[in-house]
Amino acid sequence: MSFVNVNATSLTQKPPSKKFKVVLDAGHGGKDHGKPSKVGSPEKDIALKIVLALGKELAKNKDIEVIYTRKKDVFIDLHERGRIANKAEADLFISVHCNAHTSQAYGAETYVLGLHRNATNLNVAKAENAVVFLEENYEETYAQYDLNSPESAIGLGLMQEEFLDQSVFLASLVQDNFRKKLKRKDRSVKQAGFIVLHQTVMPSVLIETGFITNTNERKYLNSQKGQLALARAIAGAVGEYKEKVFSYLTNETIADQEVIVPEVEEAQPDKIVTGVTFKVQLAASKRKLKTKPYNFKGLKEISRLKKGKVFKYYYGATSNYTEIKRKLEEAKKKGYTTAFIVSFEENNIQVPLKQVLN
Template identity: 50%
Template sequence: MQTHVFKLFVSIIIVLTFSLTKVVNAQSNDDKFVVVLDAGHGGKDPGNLGSGYKEKQIALNIVLKVGKALEKNSGIKVIYTRKTDVFVELRERAAIANRADADLFVSVHCDSHNSSAHGAGTFVMSLAKSSQNLNTAKKENEVIFLEDNYEENYNGFDPNKPESLIGISILQEEYLEQSIQLANLIQDNMVKLKRKDRKVKQDIFWVLHNTYMPSVLVETGFLTYKKEGAYLNSAKGQKEMAKSISDAILTFKDKLDGNVGKQIINENIKDTIPNEEKPIKNTVFKIQIAASSKALEPKAYNFKGLKNISRIKAGTLYKYYFGYTSDYNKAQKLQIEAKNKGYKDAFIVAYKDGKLIKLSEALKSEVN
């Protein structure tokens, strides 16, 4: 009896200790920039086997090296969708990132083709130019056939049917601009290694489709191209590719933190809007000038003298907007003013009834 009570007591202590540890860890990571790294394929899904190399292992080796480099930064928390040779469903990869409320999602792969195609490229989730790159998306999406109950889990989605691809909703659209920024940084770094530049492209990938943060898929090269396959399978090649990706992520984070002022205030303050704002009934245009993990007071001294600044929290990022107008012509002038102040990436966003809508939709309704 005493032994049973003792074991029960020990079990309770272990559970409490584990629970408290989880709470402490969660609190200690609240202010960190969370990056989810996804090694493509794994387990029963080997990926492509061009020239006899295994995509799943090369992708994992690169991801682990990326993570190791990022973990040296005390302001970054790294989460992996897999750290070993295991099978992870596509929808679960996105779910891992969403549950972590991540700031970035980066998926690493190796490409293949029945020609002499070679070079490195990056992809972001978008319907805009999907028809140009349908073959790449099709290959990466076909892994769903290895999953149990895939027809139910993916709502009848069939990677072999273009019309099925076009039916995917664009949950990533809000983060497209930032996804492209990160993709460009990664692509530029890979090109510096004298890799053939296959550019930043937009396509429809299930692994990116359901993530609620800036997300990028990296095709590090073609295993089917003998010279490139040998490079990616080598320790040197994997080290260089990992550095290209990790350096880009660090630069991306620095840009986010650096494109606003350095003064930080209590993050518990409420999101603010200009005093002159009224309930939105029709379309309203604003100029997005920055996005950062820092919560800054929306005052002119934090934004190079620009006034009429508003701030909205989206996930773990704070988005900062300049101006407020229902006149698109005036919005264009405000965009020019922001760019002249140094916000070269400033762009116009539209709201209708308080909800973010496509700019094209806003302009179409204005014409009608």
């Protein structure tokens, strides 16, 4: 599946509270050589060199923290790579690989998680997933997979749905940089069931940087110049992603607008307040975002109001205070830790919550 025309402004998320964490995964390693090359280094070595160069580029930004799944030639289980990213609570996961083919095929492509839409995508995923057979107890660890089936990763949509748009956007930025800055053949953004992406719970991509079976591309991938160029192109995509996606106003800015979290007495269960609508305020932003679930971590019932130059975003709308408290807890579990309840009378006139409950 190919993706085009991804709207960056529709993907805006709440900024991370600490450094922006990027987990870099050099494909293969140790006893897993990856795709073989008749001349030059195997895939595992090329991927590692690109990842190390990419890490150095990203580390130049003091707001970015780089975490590696491996920094040397060692074998790492696929599920362990995902565990490293999840434990770090990373904001992005990037896995770097090289492609191969029986022909002189060439070019770069970036994958996001999903079902295999055609035989080519399936074969690429099978090649990268085959490493599981080198792992101990792989039959138990990956019991839910049939690597030969397009439906092998059943439930992928449910597990990664809230990250798909962000993953596609990052993948599109990577491919744009490859095409525009490096003049590489753009083999587009695609979707397939890569196990290493399935293990992560954050926006994730797998980059096939080129074909080591192509005579010219193999030389490029084995060269320090080519590896650094690829690393810088990917780093540029990460920087643009960070800038465009994480653009909510900070809590301090919101506080400057005299948005105060009220201290109120607990209301009685199922307390209905006639003529008043309660909502959960999630965030405020200078950007006008679509009120779609993928912009708000899967939350539905999103509404938007403009106050001055700032758009405010709300979750839920009910006259039942008990119900809105439940929605507040849902929002906080999704990561909106500074969310709070607000109350409105007719025509969206906001009134103090304490006054309403009293």
